[in-house]
Amino acid sequence: MIGKGHSIARTGASIGYGWNQEKDAEVVLKEYLAGDTPEEITEEFKIIQSQNERCINNTLSFILSPTIEDGRDLSVRDLEEISKKFLKEMNLQNNQSIGFVHRDKAHTHVHIYTNRIGFDGKAYNDSFIGKRSQLAADNVAKELGLTRVREVQQDKLQELNPQRQAIKYIHEKVMENRPKSLDEYISKMKANQVTVIPSINKSNQLQGFRFEYNGVNLKGSDVHRSMTGAKLIGEISQNLGYSRMKEVPNSLKLKDKTVQLSTNMAASIAKGLVKQVIKKSLDAGIGF
Structure with a gap:
C-alpha cells in the first residue's frame, strides 16, 4: 500500500x-x-x-x-x-x-x-x-x-531484470573507456541507446541519475547499487586523477550548465575515492 x-x-x-x-x-x-x-x-x-x-x-x-x-x-x-x-x-x-x-x-x-x-x-x-x-x-x-x-x-525490479542487466552491461562497457566528464559519459551511453537523465532539484543540486532504455525508466540504484550518482561521479573523478576529499568539486559542468553537489554527495564521493586509493595501494603491496 x-x-x-x-x-x-x-x-x-x-x-x-x-x-x-x-x-x-x-x-x-x-x-x-x-x-x-x-x-x-x-x-x-x-x-x-x-x-x-x-x-x-x-x-x-x-x-x-x-x-x-x-x-x-x-x-x-x-x-x-x-x-x-x-x-x-x-x-x-x-x-x-x-x-x-x-x-x-x-x-x-x-x-x-x-x-x-x-x-x-x-x-x-x-x-x-x-x-x-x-x-x-x-x-x-x-x-x-x-x-x-x-x-x-x-x-517490479524482478520483472525488469533483462532491462536492468542490459543497462548495467552498457554502463560497464562505457566506463571501460574511462570517460573524463559526465557529458562524455552521457553521450557514449546515448550512442548505445541508453538515455541518462540527471535528477536536479529546485536548489540546482544534482541528486542522481535515471536511465531510460527500451521503454523502461529506472533510477541508478534500481539498476545496480554501483550506479548511484555518487559512485558514478566518483568513478569519473578517478579518471581525472582525483584521489582526496579536497579535490572533489562542489559543482560540475553538465550540458553547458553548472550544477551543485550536495554536501552528502560530495562526502560520499570523497569516501569512495579514498577507498579506491587504499585498495590500489594494498593490491600493489604498498604499506601505510
Whole structure:
C-alpha cells in the first residue's frame, strides 16, 4: 500500500472532489463531523480553523492506495479500519477527518481530508509529511497483512531484470573507456541507446541519475547499487586523477550548465575515492 500526503488550502474544492459521485465515491470514514454534504463538512472544518487564522494550508490531504489485487477484496469496513489506523500512525486520530473510497478505476484508493487545526487551535506540524505518510501507510499494511511498497518494488525490479542487466552491461562497457566528464559519459551511453537523465532539484543540486532504455525508466540504484550518482561521479573523478576529499568539486559542468553537489554527495564521493586509493595501494603491496 502506498501513502501520500500534503497540506492544502482548497478545503471545499478538495472535499467536493472526494465526494464526486461520478467516481463511485463512498464515505468510509467520518471523525468528529456531522454534515452530510461537502458544503456542510467544509463549514465544520472552518469553524475549527477560525481559531488559527495564521495557518493558510489548514487542511491535510492524504491518498491511500492498496495494490490492485488487495483493493478488489477490501470492503467499506476494511477501508475504514485502514483509514483509522493510518490516522493513528500519523497522530491525527483526534482531528476532524472525512474519507472517501474511489472505485471508478481498477486501482481502488481512499482520499482522506483531515483538519490540520486541532480542537485546541494548534496547527499540526506538517514537516516531511509526504515521507511520514509513506511510512505510516507501510506500517498499516504490515500490521494488516497487505502488500507493502517494498514488496511491490521488488516484484517490479524482478520483472525488469533483462532491462536492468542490459543497462548495467552498457554502463560497464562505457566506463571501460574511462570517460573524463559526465557529458562524455552521457553521450557514449546515448550512442548505445541508453538515455541518462540527471535528477536536479529546485536548489540546482544534482541528486542522481535515471536511465531510460527500451521503454523502461529506472533510477541508478534500481539498476545496480554501483550506479548511484555518487559512485558514478566518483568513478569519473578517478579518471581525472582525483584521489582526496579536497579535490572533489562542489559543482560540475553538465550540458553547458553548472550544477551543485550536495554536501552528502560530495562526502560520499570523497569516501569512495579514498577507498579506491587504499585498495590500489594494498593490491600493489604498498604499506601505510
